[in-house]
Every structure is written in C-alpha cells, then in structure tokens.
C-alpha cells in the first residue's frame with residue numbers, strides 16, 4: 001500500500017516539474033522514507049528496551065515481595081510459638097533419579113492413586129493401620145490382602161462385609177487368587193486396576209531417593225529457614241513402643257507453601273533395612289499427616305556474604321547443598337559457586353537434569369560431577385566429568401585458588417578426608433563448614449580415660465526416673481535407653497539439640513565434638529559420657 005502511494009507521488013512530480021524537479025522530489029521522498037524508517041526502528045528498539053527494563057523491575061519486585069514474605073514468616077513463627085511438633089500434610093511424594101519404581105502396583109481408578117507393592121503382603125482396608133487404605137463405607141476395616149511373590153500378585157478376601165470382585169466375579173473368602181496385568185479388582189464399591197509391568201524391577205533398583213513436599217496442616221504461615229538447615233520428625237511406627245525422632249536436611253530453598261526433604265533408603269551394616277527411611281518410602285503417602293519440628297541447625301550458608309563458595313556433596317548429602325544452591329538462584333545472587341557432587345554412578349545420580357540446566361543457564365555456577373564407580377553405560381563428559389572421588393587434589397586441579405568458603409555434606413569418611421585435606425592446603429578452619437548426622441565424626445575429641453582397675457564403677461543418676469545406673473561405656477543416651485528411660489533424641493550426633501538435658505551434678509566428656517557447645521548446666525546426652533559420677537534430669 002505504502003509502495004503504490006510512493007510510486008504515485010513520483011509520477012506526479014515527473015509530470016509537473018520535469019527531470020530536475022523529479023530528482024529533487026525523489027530525494028525528498030527518500031529522505032522522508034529514511035527518517036520514517038529510523039523513527040520506526042528507534043521506537044521498536046525503545047519498546048524492546050522498555051520491555052526489558054519492565055521485566056527487570058518485575059523480577060526485582062518479585063524478589064522484594066519474596067523477601068518481605070519471608071520476613072513476615074519469621075515474625076509469624078515467633079507469634080505462632082512453634083515449639084515442639086506441628087502437624088504437616090504430605091502434599092507430594094516424588095521418586096528422584098532415572099529409574100522410577102515400576103514393580104507391581106494397584107491403581108485406585110476413581111482417584112487415580114497408585115499403591116506400589118513394597119512388601120510381600122499388603123493389607124487393604126478402611127482403617128489407618130492398613131497398607132492400602134481405602135476410606136469408603138463399603139470397605140471393611142481389614143477387607144483383603146494382596147500377596148506379592150516374585151513379581152506375581154495374589155488377592156485374598158478376608159471375610160469382608162461387601163466382598164471383593166475380580167473381573168466382575170465375586171471372590172470366595174480366604175481363597176488366594178492370582179492377579180493378571182489389567183485385571184479389574186473391586187473392594188466393596190471401590191475400583192482398582194492391576195498393573196504388572198513386564199520385566200521391570202521393584203523399587204530399590206533406582207536411586208532409592210524420594211522427595212516429600214510438606215505443607216502445614218493448620219494452613220497457617222510457613223516459617224522460612226536458612227539454606228542448609230534441617231527438620232526434625234517424629235514417627236509412631238506400628239509395632240514400636242517409642243516414637244522415633246529423625247532429622248533430615250531441607251533439600252530446596254525457602255518456599256511460600258512447602259518444605260521439601262529428600263530421603264534415601266538406608267541399609268544398616270548387616271544390610272537390614274533402616275526402620276525410619278523405609279517407613280518413609282513404603283508407608284508415608286500423599287495426604288498423610290506427620291509431626292515436624294521447626295527448622296534448625298547451625299550448618300547453613302550465610303546469605304549476607306558474597307564470598308565465592310565451594311559446595312561439596314556426597315551421595316544423599318546433596319540435600320543441604322541443593323538448598324544452598326537453590327537459595328542463591330532464587331535470590332538472583334551472582335556469587336561464584338562451585339558445586340562438586342560425588343556419587344557412585346548414573347544409577348544414583350539424582351537431580352541430574354536439574355543441576356545440568358542450572359549450570360548451563362548460570363555462568364557463576366560450575367558443576368563438577370564425580371563418579372567413583374562408573375558403569376559401562378555412563379558416559380564421561382556427558383553424564384559426569386571425573387571418574388574419581390571428590391578430593392582436595394581435584395580442587396587443586398580446578399579451583400583458581402584455595403580462597404573460598406567450603407560447605408560440605410556426605411559420608412563421614414569423605415568429609416573427614418576433605419576437611420583434613422583443606423587444612424593441609426592452608427584453608428582457615430573458619431572457612432570450612434560441614435555437618436554429619438549419625439555416628440560419622442569428622443573431628444574426634446579425645447576419648448574418656450579408662451577407670452583405674454578396682455576403682456568403683458561410675459554412676460549415672462537419672463533423677464526424674466529415680467534410677468541410678470552403673471556406667472559400662474557408651475553415651476548417656478544409650479545408657480538411659482538401655483535402662484528403659486524415656487529420653488528425647490534426634491540426629492544422635494550432637495547437632496540437632498533434641499537430646500539436650502540438664503546436668504544436675506558432675507561433668508561429661510564428649511565422644512565427638514558438638515557442633516555448638518550446649519548451654520551451661522546442660523549436656524547433649526547423645527554424645528556425652530560421664531566424667532565421674534553424674535546426675536541428669538531425665
């Protein structure tokens with residue numbers, strides 16, 4: 001349209017003014033066109049810049065809002081008076097790593113909810129203590145059982161009131177019937193579908209790490225936390241007399257509506273399954289309500305500093321490091337961040353795609369993944385960078401200097417060797433931060449002196465319980481537990497403070513150094529041994 005108009009103007013100029021006039025006319029038209037184009041391009045550029053500026057302002061506003069909300073949480077926690085345990089709902093349960101559990105499972109089709117066969121026998125029923133809880137008035141308290149035998153499933157109706165049907169046929173009570181892939185199974189009026197994925201492994205062959213997203217049950221505000229801190233949980237496990245207390249690091253940055261913890265199936269030295277980590281994996285489901293203490297712990301990243309940092313994660317010890325990294329990203333900090341992640345091989349590589357995308361999109365984040373035992377299918381340079389353990393030798397090869405703040409979490413031996421290596425490399429102690437749950441001890445204190453032969457046994461008095469026990473070794477917590485005294489505990493490493501008790505008389509030695517000295521007149525029972533006769537308030 002513009003072109004046709006311009007051609008018309010040129011023709012008119014030629015007709016009325018001759019050749020010279022035509023040239024002048026053409027020049028004027030060209031000048032006007034150039035000016036219009038420059039103006040048009042300029043305004044395009046201006047609007048692009050304005051948009052960019054606007055987006056930046058929005059980002060800053062969002063961050064300010066987030067910070068303001070977090071500050072508000074902190075004030076609200078103080079008023080909430082969140083002392084002791086508070087109820088949280090499991091909003092989401094997510095298996096991490098490439099291999100998801102794909103063993104046999106049932107899907108409750110009216111709610112699209114999956115129940116994986118993690119045990120040889122799973123009870124279906126309406127009551128809370130069942131493995132497949134079906135809250136419905138046509139389902140009996142203990143309705144039926146699903147038996148899992150080498151990836152084959154069987155169903156047994158347990159004299160339920162409204163019966164169980166398999167592919168529209170009513171089952172006789174107490175008769176074991178084999179299930180096939182795609183079968184329709186109905187308990188009372190509640191429909192299920194049977195899935196037997198062919199040739200696929202049961203849970204446990206993947207990373208064995210599961211993330212749980214938790215929100216406050218009372219819907220009241222969620223307090224913020226420092227990246228690196230942990231939550232303390234209390235579980236009443238069926239069959240256990242005492243509630244179990246455990247601590248797990250928060251694995252994400254502070255969020256407005258949830259906390260996240262990522263838990264690995266733990267196996268003891270004798271290969272038997274750890275009680276609570278397996279309880280999380282096998283029994284804790286979306287919608288469950290659990291008891292949680294407010295975030296705590298002294299191992300966290302100081303977000304007020306801008307010093308360059310090195311995050312060192314070993315295995316599931318990635319959790320607090322991930323929280324630190326995510327907080328750096330959320331706050332739009334450009335802090336130089338090296339992330340060393342040591343694990344065995346690709347089967348255990350969790351948060352892989354996420355970390356890779358973070359490193360790709362953020363120049364200030366340098367990711368180095370070390371596989372200590374790579375598999376044939378693991379590709380160096382793609383899946384991981386170094387076929388070795390994380391070590392200070394590796395840091396010496398990669399870091400421009402030793403002048404960093406180091407934050408680490410992983411297996412005890414890894415932390416011990418890295419802490420010692422950093423010390424040898426001349427890194428000041430104040431720049432090295434770590435935490436070790438469980439018995440792993442990085443800095444060993446001197447052991448308590450052995451009592452002289454023939455000397456009277458050291459006595460520990462548990463004042464509240466009115467019991468005095470001869471000390472035969474071990475910690476005060478172990479001694480009290482063995483004597484049947486109810487005592488609080490959490491990390492069992494002198495970190496979480498759950499076991500702190502008043503020391504009414506006497507003194508203690510610590511088997512490993514507490515992360516922070518307890519207040520005067522108290523001690524951490526989980527790592528304290530009596531130094532002569534003592535009395536404690538338990």
Ligand SMILES: NC(=O)C1=CN([C@@H]2O[C@H](COP(=O)(O)OP(=O)(O)OC[C@H]3O[C@@H](n4cnc5c(N)ncnc54)[C@H](OP(=O)(O)O)[C@@H]3O)[C@@H](O)[C@H]2O)C=CC1
Nearest residue numbers: 314315316317342343344372389410411413414435436437
């Ligand atoms: N806040 C906290 O305190 C938390 C602590 N943790 C702790 O982190 C630990 C992680 O355990 P898990 O996932 O089972 O770890 P793994 O046993 O799977 O080990 C992870 C990696 O660390 C390597 N490693 C072992 N020893 C050394 C060493 N001396 N130097 C360098 N690398 C080493 C292993 O190499 P290799 O194959 O050669 O053995 C492996 O590659 C647990 O002890 C857990 O309690 C976890 C979460 C939070």
